[in-house]
Amino acid sequence: MDQATTEDIKKHVRAYIMVFVALMALTVITVAVSYLHLDVTAAIVVALFIASIKGGLVASYFMHLISEKKLVYFTLMLTVVFFIALISLPLLGLHDTIK
Amino acid sequence: MQIPYTVAARPDTGLHNSKLGIWLFLASEVMLFGALFSSYILLRVAAPEWPHGSALLNVPLAFLNTIILIGSSVTMVMSWASLMVKDFAKYKRYMGLTILCGFGFLVVKGFEYGAKFSHGIFPSEDLFYATYFTLTGLHGLHVIGGIIVNAYFWGPGSKMWAREPERFTNRIEVAGLYWHFVDLVWIFLFPVLYLL
Numbered sequence: 001m002d003q004a005t006t007e008d009i010k011k012h013v014r015a016y017i018m019v020f021v022a023l024m025a026l027t028v029i030t031v032a033v034s035y036l037h038l039d040v041t042a043a044i045v046v047a048l049f050i051a052s053i054k055g056g057l058v059a060s061y062f063m064h065l066i067s068e069k070k071l072v073y074f075t076l077m078l079t080v081v082f083f084i085a086l087i088s089l090p091l092l093g094l095h096d097t098i099k
Numbered sequence: 100m101q102i103p104y105t106v107a108a109r110p111d112t113g114l115h116n117s118k119l120g121i122w123l124f125l126a127s128e129v130m131l132f133g134a135l136f137s138s139y140i141l142l143r144v145a146a147p148e149w150p151h152g153s154a155l156l157n158v159p160l161a162f163l164n165t166i167i168l169i170g171s172s173v174t175m176v177m178s179w180a181s182l183m184v185k186d187f188a189k190y191k192r193y194m195g196l197t198i199l200c201g202f203g204f205l206v207v208k209g210f211e212y213g214a215k216f217s218h219g220i221f222p223s224e225d226l227f228y229a230t231y232f233t234l235t236g237l238h239g240l241h242v243i244g245g246i247i248v249n250a251y252f253w254g255p256g257s258k259m260w261a262r263e264p265e266r267f268t269n270r271i272e273v274a275g276l277y278w279h280f281v282d283l284v285w286i287f288l289f290p291v292l293y294l295l
Contacts, residue, residue, distance in 0.1 A: 024166065
């Protein structure tokens with residue numbers, strides 16, 4: 001990002017507008033799917049899948065993660081590991097055999 | 100005293116200090132919201148029954164807020180792109196729009212909260228509303244924080260552009276990273292609370 005030229009920025013701007021359109025379309029799809037009244041598991045999977053794509057687009061393009069420095073990726077990978085631990089630890093409790 | 104590496108990248112990290120700083124802060128934010136999401140999952144899975152969000156909450160208003168917040172992310176990134184091509188007037192317009200969208204989000208959220216409060220529904224109502232108000236409340240506080248920072252960079256803070264344009268551009272990039280994160284959290288909150 002540091003040595004971007006005017007031409008580079010123009011390309012970025014085009015990408016931002018395309019991402020914006022994609023995010024709008026995915027938001028409409030998320031709401032539309034909720035009217036299909038899928039069963040709970042399917043609804044959760046679909047909703048989280050679409051949200052992850054949207055989140056990925058925001059992180060990749062708006063937050064420039066498609067072209068970042070190694071240390072940022074390292075920091076985020078560490079965050080992902082801890083985040084997964086945070087989400088799974090309470091779920092492991094569900095399989096606790098001691099009632 | 101001069102703060103080092105506000106423009107040039109630090110040789111060992113390859114980043115200017117504020118960018119590494121904001122990513123570390125965002126990592127801590129992921130853990131903060133992660134803890135709340137984790138609690139939400141646990142509470143929901145353990146609850147004998149859990150209402151469908153759309154039966155209790157206003158989906159059209161939340162949909163509108165999603166569009167407002169995504170739109171504000173676009174204007175935010177455009178404000179940074181404007182500075183990259185040295186167009187300060189355009190920066191002011193896009194940043195102004197971002198701040199307005201932030202206020203728009205809060206106004207809509209205010210209507211949603213107001214409708215609940217007027218019906219006597221507060222976080223103490225039940226487990227669903229307790230999680231709803233906690234998650235959206237914390238997110239709302241983040242929106243307020245973002246508006247304050249953005250308003251500073253739109254107003255008095257923008258004087259830096261005349262003296263140190265590169266440093267100011269970096270500041271806007273960093274403020275943008277935070278703002279996009281707030282948008283990202285909402286992208287998950289919307290389906291989780293309103294549509295499932």
